[in-house]
Amino acid sequence: MLGTAQDITERKRGEEALKASERQISLIYSNVSDIIFYLAVEPDDRFRFLSINEAFFKATGLTENQAVGKLVHEVIPEPSLALVIGNYKKAMQEKKTVKWEEVSVYPAGKKYGEVVITPMFDARGNCTHLIGAVHDITERKRAEEEIRNAEMRYRTTLDHMLESCQIIGFDWRYLYLNDVAAKQGRRLKEELLGRTMMEIYPGIENTQMFAMIRRCMQERIPHRMENEFTFPDGTKGWFDLNMEPVPEGTFILSVDVTKEKLQAEQLAKHREHLEELVSERTAQLEATNKELEAFSYSVSHDLRAPLRHIDGYVDLLQKHAVSSLGDKSRHYLKTISESAKHMGRLIDDLLAFSHINRTEMRTTTVDLERMVKEVVNGLLPDTNGNRNIDWHIDKLPVVQGDASLLRLVFTNLISNAVKYTSTRKEALIEIDCTAHEHENVFFVRDNGVGFDMQYVDKLFGVFQRLHRSEDFEGVGIGLANVRRIIHRHGGKTWAEGAPERGATFYFSLPAP
Amino acid sequence: MDNLKSILLVEDNIKDVELTLEALDEYNLVNEVVVARDGVEALDYLFQRGDYRSRPEGNPAVVLLDLKLPKVDGLEVLRQLKSDEQLKIVPVVMLTSSREEYDLMESYKLGVNAYVVKPVDFQEFVEAIKKLSIFWAIMNEPPPSSGRDRSRKYTR
Numbered sequence: 001m002l003g004t005a006q007d008i009t010e011r012k013r014g015e016e017a018l019k020a021s022e023r024q025i026s027l028i029y030s031n032v033s034d035i036i037f038y039l040a041v042e043p044d045d046r047f048r049f050l051s052i053n054e055a056f057f058k059a060t061g062l063t064e065n066q067a068v069g070k071l072v073h074e075v076i077p078e079p080s081l082a083l084v085i086g087n088y089k090k091a092m093q094e095k096k097t098v099k100w101e102e103v104s105v106y107p108a109g110k111k112y113g114e115v116v117i118t119p120m121f122d123a124r125g126n127c128t129h130l131i132g133a134v135h136d137i138t139e140r141k142r143a144e145e146e147i148r149n150a151e152m153r154y155r156t157t158l159d160h161m162l163e164s165c166q167i168i169g170f171d172w173r174y175l176y177l178n179d180v181a182a183k184q185g186r187r188l189k190e191e192l193l194g195r196t197m198m199e200i201y202p203g204i205e206n207t208q209m210f211a212m213i214r215r216c217m218q219e220r221i222p223h224r225m226e227n228e229f230t231f232p233d234g235t236k237g238w239f240d241l242n243m244e245p246v247p248e249g250t251f252i253l254s255v256d257v258t259k260e261k262l263q264a265e266q267l268a269k270h271r272e273h274l275e276e277l278v279s280e281r282t283a284q285l286e287a288t289n290k291e292l293e294a295f296s297y298s299v300s301h302d303l304r305a306p307l308r309h310i311d312g313y314v315d316l317l318q319k320h321a322v323s324s325l326g327d328k329s330r331h332y333l334k335t336i337s338e339s340a341k342h343m344g345r346l347i348d349d350l351l352a353f354s355h356i357n358r359t360e361m362r363t364t365t366v367d368l369e370r371m372v373k374e375v376v377n378g379l380l381p382d383t384n385g386n387r388n389i390d391w392h393i394d395k396l397p398v399v400q401g402d403a404s405l406l407r408l409v410f411t412n413l414i415s416n417a418v419k420y421t422s423t424r425k426e427a428l429i430e431i432d433c434t435a436h437e438h439e440n441v442f443f444v445r446d447n448g449v450g451f452d453m454q455y456v457d458k459l460f461g462v463f464q465r466l467h468r469s470e471d472f473e474g475v476g477i478g479l480a481n482v483r484r485i486i487h488r489h490g491g492k493t494w495a496e497g498a499p500e501r502g503a504t505f506y507f508s509l510p511a512p
Numbered sequence: 513m514d515n516l517k518s519i520l521l522v523e524d525n526i527k528d529v530e531l532t533l534e535a536l537d538e539y540n541l542v543n544e545v546v547v548a549r550d551g552v553e554a555l556d557y558l559f560q561r562g563d564y565r566s567r568p569e570g571n572p573a574v575v576l577l578d579l580k581l582p583k584v585d586g587l588e589v590l591r592q593l594k595s596d597e598q599l600k601i602v603p604v605v606m607l608t609s610s611r612e613e614y615d616l617m618e619s620y621k622l623g624v625n626a627y628v629v630k631p632v633d634f635q636e637f638v639e640a641i642k643k644l645s646i647f648w649a650i651m652n653e654p655p656p657s658s659g660r661d662r663s664r665k666y667t668r
Contacts, residue, residue: 302609304609304630304632305525305527305528305609305630307632308528308531308609308630308631308632308634308637309527309528309531311632311633311634312527312531312534312634312637313527313531314634315634315635316531316534316634340632341632341633343632344631344632344633345632
């Protein structure tokens with residue numbers, strides 16, 4: 001009895017211990033954060049949830065009614081069902097615990113789980129139950145996916161960049177290349193990846209570029225350089241290289257500037273050619289100028305001589321035969337002599353005119369007001385004191401120009417004004433200047449005989465005259481000289497006038 | 513006659529020769545006028561060579577030298593004359609139609625004494641000849657008291 005009592009006591013104690021243990025397990029079962037479930041194995045590969053802990057409902061968003069007592073294929077969504085059933089059967093057949101990762105979509109969302117399933121067998125060795133546990137790895141997976149996505153984003157960016165991108169490892173192997181890099185290197189990506197630069201381009205270790213990459217590898221600071229690269233086939237390319245230290249080695253961003261280089265070279269060649277052309281043309285021009293000079297020389301020498309002879313012999317004839325000549329004959333001789341002298345003046349003026357273009361400009365600072373006053377004073381004796389001229393000379397600027405040429409301009413314009421007002425009892429001659437933004441405009445205005453605007457274009461031509469030489473003497477080259485001189489100074493000439501109502505002659509000089 | 517110095521006129525144009533002689537004559541220039549028609553002849557006269565080997569000794573009082581001459585031009589005649597120790601004291605008047613700056617500059621560099629651009633107007637020419645020739649041939653070289661000698665010698 002004692003023994004029995006003892007047995008009973010022991011059994012009770014045992015039962016209590018078991019109960020305590022069950023309570024402990026039950027507590028763990030319901031409070032553990034991992035999912036734990038218990039499956040009954042039924043025929044035809046059917047598995048029924050006998051019990052599932054609270055963690056499952058929390059993770060999936062399903063209720064107890066939707067899962068407990070249901071078959072696995074009623075609870076687990078389709079995409080991962082095949083994997084799950086397959087692994088269950090594998091655990092049963094191989095009689096061991098099987099692990100895998102799965103992803104399923106539940107009302108609570110997409111869940112990643114690390115599943116462990118363990119088969120349980122009866123006395124006869126038949127698998128009757130499966131115990132499973134799922135560790136939720138959704139957070140980890142999401143983080144991993146984000147990293148993968150970010151990586152993919154950067155990779156896609158690099159892959160599709162218009163510049164060449166490559167990463168060279170510390171062992172000089174190509175770790176990464178985009179398509180442009182492969183194209184720039186005239187190699188296939190597959191040929192390059194994993195191989196060293198020295199293998200691909202023998203001798204590259206002696207180049208400045210290689211030295212720069214080495215510095216970037218060692219010193220871990222970015223470098224930039226323009227590199228002339230000779231390909232194995234002998235052709236050359238120019239590249240703008242940016243080297244950036246990265247954890248794997250050196251990142252090289254390279255822009256092909258060959259086209260720009262070649263264009264610049266082409267441009268330089270064109271420029272050279274242009275310079276050649278210009279010097280050729282200049283030489284031609286100089287030759288033409290020389291010819292012109294020779295022509296002027298011969299005109300001056302050869303044409304003047306016969307004129308001199310005509311005048312000389314007429315003079316001798318007049319002296320020797322003066323008594324035997326009638327008035328008419330003397331008039332003829334006088335006319336011959338005058339014509340010869342006139343032609344002499346024409347030749348001299350024409351030569352002076354061509355001289356204006358041929359002489360080099362000697363640019364100095366010229367005080368035009370002083371110059372105009374000197375010119376006016378120089379002309380006064382010609383008026384023989386019997387002219388009544390009212391001079392209005394305003395403030396004139398100091399300019400840059402050739403003093404002797406500018407003096408010729410004012411001498412021509414002012415003496416014209418004096419000449420063409422000779423019929424006026426009271427002559428008025430104004431000399432003034434108006435300043436504009438880029439130029440000074442000068443004018444010489446008179447109240448003389450003026451001219452018809454219809455003929456204004458003829459005024460500045462060589463040997464063009466608007467008046468009869470009996471009325472106003474002159475050969476008609478003064479204004480042509482003025483126009484040439486002003487053109488050589490970068491200015492313009494023009495005129496306004498009306499018959500018997502005076503004339504105004506304008507010219508502009510660029511502001512200094 | 514030996515102490516009356518001659519005038520050397522170097523001129524290729526026969527009309528210019530005639531007109532120049534007329535101009536000289538108009539002012540009753542006393543000297544003998546020797547005319548050379550090209551640069552070679554002028555140098556022959558000056559250096560007593562060729563046809564002039566046996567000409568009377570003595571340098572001309574003045575040389576009226578045309579610039580543009582056959583064979584040897586006026587600048588070359590001037591250069592040779594001015595680089596000779598005996599001849600360089602002879603005054604030279606350049607007589608020319610040219611107004612070219614180069615000739616003018618070059619002549620002065622070579623030591624020309626005067627430069628006349630022959631004017632078209634004959635009276636002006638006579639005037640110029642008078643001023644220059646009289647100055648160099650007469651004023652510079654007082655005429656001998658023996659009086660004026662109108663004889664003139666044309667060479668050729």
